Amino acid sequence: MRFDNPILNHKFKRFTDIADYEEVKSEFRNERKEDLKPLRDAFKKKKLDKFNYSLDKIIEKTKKDLPISEKEENISLFFRKKLNQYFNFYKNFKINSRMIKSKIFTDLYSNGFHVCNLDLSKIMNKDIEKKYSILSKKKDWNPPPGTHDRWLELNPKSVSKIDKVFRESGLIKASEAYYAKKMRVTRVRMTVHRPSDKGWKHFFYDCKKVTRHTGIHIDPLEGVTKAMVYLDKVDKTKGPTFYLPKSNRFIYDPLKELFARSIVVSGRCSNKITRRAIFRLPKGIRGTMEFGRFIKDNSEIAKYLDKNLFCFTSDKGNTLLFDPGAGMHNGAVVKNGERIALMVVMDSI
Ligand SMILES: [Fe+2]
Numbered sequence: 001m002r003f004d005n006p007i008l009n010h011k012f013k014r015f016t017d018i019a020d021y022e023e024v025k026s027e028f029r030n031e032r033k034e035d036l037k038p039l040r041d042a043f044k045k046k047k048l049d050k051f052n053y054s055l056d057k058i059i060e061k062t063k064k065d066l067p068i069s070e071k072e073e074n075i076s077l078f079f080r081k082k083l084n085q086y087f088n089f090y091k092n093f094k095i096n097s098r099m100i101k102s103k104i105f106t107d108l109y110s111n112g113f114h115v116c117n118l119d120l121s122k123i124m125n126k127d128i129e130k131k132y133s134i135l136s137k138k139k140d141w142n143p144p145p146g147t148h149d150r151w152l153e154l155n156p157k158s159v160s161k162i163d164k165v166f167r168e169s170g171l172i173k174a175s176e177a178y179y180a181k182k183m184r185v186t187r188v189r190m191t192v193h194r195p196s197d198k199g200w201k202h203f204f205y206d207c208k209k210v211t212r213h214t215g216i217h218i219d220p221l222e223g224v225t226k227a228m229v230y231l232d233k234v235d236k237t238k239g240p241t242f243y244l245p246k247s248n249r250f251i252y253d254p255l256k257e258l259f260a261r262s263i264v265v266s267g268r269c270s271n272k273i274t275r276r277a278i279f280r281l282p283k284g285i286r287g288t289m290e291f292g293r294f295i296k297d298n299s300e301i302a303k304y305l306d307k308n309l310f311c312f313t314s315d316k317g318n319t320l321l322f323d324p325g326a327g328m329h330n331g332a333v334v335k336n337g338e339r340i341a342l343m344v345v346m347d348s349i
Helices: 037-044 048-065 070-092 103-111 126-137 156-169 171-179 254-264 272-279 300-308
Strands: 113-116 151-153 183-193 225-230 241-243 310-312 319-322 339-348
Touching: 037 048, 037 254, 048 070, 070 254, 070 272, 103 113, 103 171, 103 319, 113 171, 113 310, 126 151, 126 156, 126 183, 156 171, 156 183, 156 339, 171 183, 171 225, 171 319, 171 339, 241 319
Parallel strands: none
Antiparallel strands: 113 319, 151 183, 183 339, 225 319, 225 339, 241 310
């Protein structure tokens, strides 16, 4: 994992300023050159009060440029709540993996993912069949930011059945060694993806341009592992999951990373008002972990991703175990047909 196996020199060190995006250039933003040192120091010293005090001062100045409406204030309060939650999370999150001899663990530790074949007959049950039937009939809709087009939680019985299969296959053991804690399968979601899906475009939802790598992201929450279990054939046209090998070890500027995670979970900047609450932050901390849309198609980064992304198609296996909160991935941008899969989350007991 990234703290004991870090890669400091990588191509993603700089977070794009999301306010620079072409389609939002006419929108309000904080243009002041703010000194980020007080924020950085407070985060480093784990002083939340000082951190909030410094940030309040920065935001207060922007109110002279543009008063805050009630709607924006609510978004702002939600963002600050999330920011404080992540601040507290990262006060204690600095893990060293527990080394074990296992190919699954070595793959996860070195590259951020492992591919295997599980016996699907041990997983399939009536709950999955029923939920697939519901989801396959569900009409297209506009899922709100953070929700998905077609997915349903499996019941606790299915979750413990899958936990058992994951234990037998060594996936839980590898996850436990990776995070040096006891873990179990905590939730499983039945997912159905189609070409009409909108969920992968949620960040800057109201913007029109979609780049080739829109959808590439790092999950805002760290400290869990996930597994994608394909229940059907997935070729390149059916929205395979992509993962950038070794990106689970990339180290970022901690302050910028803190903001980039919190910005994702605060409405995904999906409309003007949500963006305004975020654009009051100064340049330097207006980044996001959902950065795919900001990668221009002809850029070096886009070409780098084209060359290096691992494409998990079902000819390689039916299950991908991965670190979602540190590594770059996307998935389910379906061009043809339908992708049927289970999204399995492993978390602390
Ligand atoms: Fe994700």
